[in-house]
Amino acid sequence: MAQDSSKDVPLKVLVAGGGIGGLVAALGLRQQGHDVIVFERTDLAKEFGAAIHIGPNGHGILKNLGIFPEELGANQFEKFADYDAQGELKNLMDLLSLDVWPHKWVGCHRVALHEKLKEKAIALEGPGIPVTLKTSSIVVDVDPESATVVLEDGSKYTGDIVLGADGVSSNTRKIVVGPEIKPRGSGKSLFRFMIPREAIQKNPRIAHFAQYNGCMTSWHGEVCRLVMYPCVNNTLMNFGAIHPSYMSPAKGEGWDQEASKEKLLEVFGAFGPQVKEMLDLVDSSTLKVWSLLDMERIPRWYKGRLALLGDAAHPFMPYQGQGACVAMEDAASIVALLPRGTSKDDILERLALYQSIRDERAHRIQASTRNSGQDLGEEEKRQVDWTNSFQYNFNHDEWQNSTKVLQEYLRNRTGPRI
Ligand SMILES: Cc1cc2nc3c(=O)[nH]c(=O)nc-3n(C[C@H](O)[C@H](O)[C@H](O)COP(=O)(O)OP(=O)(O)OC[C@H]3O[C@@H](n4cnc5c(N)ncnc54)[C@H](O)[C@@H]3O)c2cc1C
Structure with missing residues (x-):
């Protein structure tokens, strides 16, 4: 019987943006056996940034990729201390006694995490084809139908799928949802x-x-x-x-x-x-x-073969420390939905699944982040219980969730492809 040779052909994935979300996607897709090129605007010679939160929902994703934040100097959050503006202690809470999450909640230097992701993505050793990282490469346009990326110098690259991970000032977002939806102060x-x-x-x-x-x-x-x-x-x-x-x-x-x-x-x-x-x-x-x-909710996450992820899809304010985690969740979802053996013809249905999986959760975390940034009086502060938000954010494994959704989808798929 003839073998289906398309099963062994890796997808060619083009990623616009080599930040945290883009590199998590690139590394995960490499580990799935795909051929990935990342286009990054800067030369990445001197990355900067301060610390970022890695909540349990992001921590598990990194561990799955073989990255252990504590080896990068990340430290676990053990306590909350609340002072008033004059420096008087109002509340001290022990977080370790609440530590019911599947992975630790840690603070990590962004540069250390970014460096490690980059190093692992392009390393010659490790599973899959090393990611090609093209720095000083500004993506100015994408043709979503042919999955073609156009760089500022006029060069063009065509793949099977393009990921728009180009952050808060995203160019790719304009292509997916139009220029009207954009971040505002x-x-x-x-x-x-x-x-x-x-x-x-x-x-x-x-x-x-x-x-x-x-x-x-x-x-x-x-x-x-x-x-x-x-x-x-x-x-x-x-x-x-x-x-x-x-x-x-x-x-x-x-x-x-x-x-x-x-x-x-x-x-x-x-x-x-x-x-x-x-x-x-x-x-x-x-x-x-x-x-x-901040930005209004995007009505769709993909157009043709171009899908958004991370801040490009949903810029985050810092109040719950979820920006990097939700970007990593988006990336993990894409990776789980495109296992090795995914055919080029399956991409549109997988992107529809991606949107259906990520839209509600990412925007719910974005909305509760917005709420927690409000200036509240003392009495209002006492009445708010943020525990539910933390439980919702932290008790989630997007890798597992998207894998399960894909398995169910494939089991139930009887009709023609989307
Ligand atoms: C330099 C930098 C420093 C940061 N510092 C902090 C910090 O201290 N604390 C914190 O909480 N968050 C910080 N962030 C934000 C945080 O990393 C992100 O909010 C979060 O990780 C979401 O990741 P992302 O991949 O969606 O976006 P980002 O991490 O912002 O990555 C987007 C990437 O796309 C690249 N890019 C943009 N436009 C183009 C284009 N047209 N073509 C090609 N590449 C493009 C950018 O250079 C960037 O590398 C920083 C982000 C950056 C880029």
């Missing part, structure tokens, strides 16, 4: 910076702020909020200082806009003296400010 901006934990611990007036390992600490003012958590084996404190955008000079959408210590101290001027003493430790050269962007 949420009214809030964020100063982002790092301070060595030792520098805080050395000062007896503020040492208590950094006394616990793995402590997610926040100070709440009326309209400003300061959040601090450790990364790099509890040695480096990552800060996000959230404030109304009109108070700071963030312009545009970049992750790397310079900011000044004077402006930071001015914006947080109403905070208590110990809090300001801690902020004064910031090294201005590491201080960035960015505008927190």
Whole structure:
């Protein structure tokens, strides 16, 4: 009997954007046996970024790919500490006693994670065909019907499927949903910076702020909020200082806009003296400010053979630390829906499945993130129980979920392909 040789032909996958989502997809698809090219706008010579959350829902995906965040210096979240703006402790919660999630919730330096994903994706050793990473390659257009990517220099690449993982300022999103749906300022901006934990611990007036390992600490003012958590084996404190955008000079959408210590101290001027003493430790050269962007729900996730994932599909604000995790979930779903042996003819039905799997969950997390960014009074804060959001976010394994949905779909498929 003749063998179906198409079963052994890897899909040619083109990925626009080599950020966290694009690289998780690329590595997973490589491990499924596919032939992947990633086009990344920057030269990736000096990646930047501070810490990101890896919730249990993202952590499991990384472990599946053979990446163990704790080997990259990620540390587990063990406590929550809540202070008021004057530095008075309001609540201290032990997270380890609540630790009912399938994997640990950790804080990781973005650069360490990004480097590891890149290294593993392009490594000559390991399963599958090494990913081709084309840096300084700006994707300016995609023809979704033929899965053709056009770069800024005019060169064209045709594959079987294109993934639009080009982040919050995505070009590929315009092709899928049109230019009208685009990110807009949420009214809030964020100063982002790092301070060595030792520098805080050395000062007896503020040492208590950094006394616990793995402590997610926040100070709440009326309209400003300061959040601090450790990364790099509890040695480096990552800060996000959230404030109304009109108070700071963030312009545009970049992750790397310079900011000044004077402006930071001015914006947080109403905070208590110990809090300001801690902020004064910031090294201005590491201080960035960015505008927190939000976007309306996209009506579809794919067009022809082009599918969106990560921030390109749903920019996230930082309030629940789910941006990278949901991008990884999208990527894991795509990977699970395209196992080795998937034929080119199956791609459209798989993308329809992808959208049906991801749309509700990603947007629900996006909406609850938006809610948790609201400025609430003391009484309102007491009434809100965020536990349900955390359980919903964390108790999910997208790899397993998408694999199961695909198996059921294939079992029940009787009619013609979509
Ligand atoms: C440099 C940088 C620093 C960041 N720092 C932090 C941080 O400190 N804390 C935090 O919580 N989140 C940070 N983020 C955001 C966070 O990583 C993402 O929100 C999340 O991981 C979702 O991942 P993503 O892959 O969808 O998007 P991203 O991680 O933003 O990746 C998108 C990638 O696409 C590339 N790209 C964009 N347009 C094109 C194009 N036209 N052609 C080719 N490539 C393109 C970008 O250069 C980028 O590498 C940062 C993102 C970047 C890019």
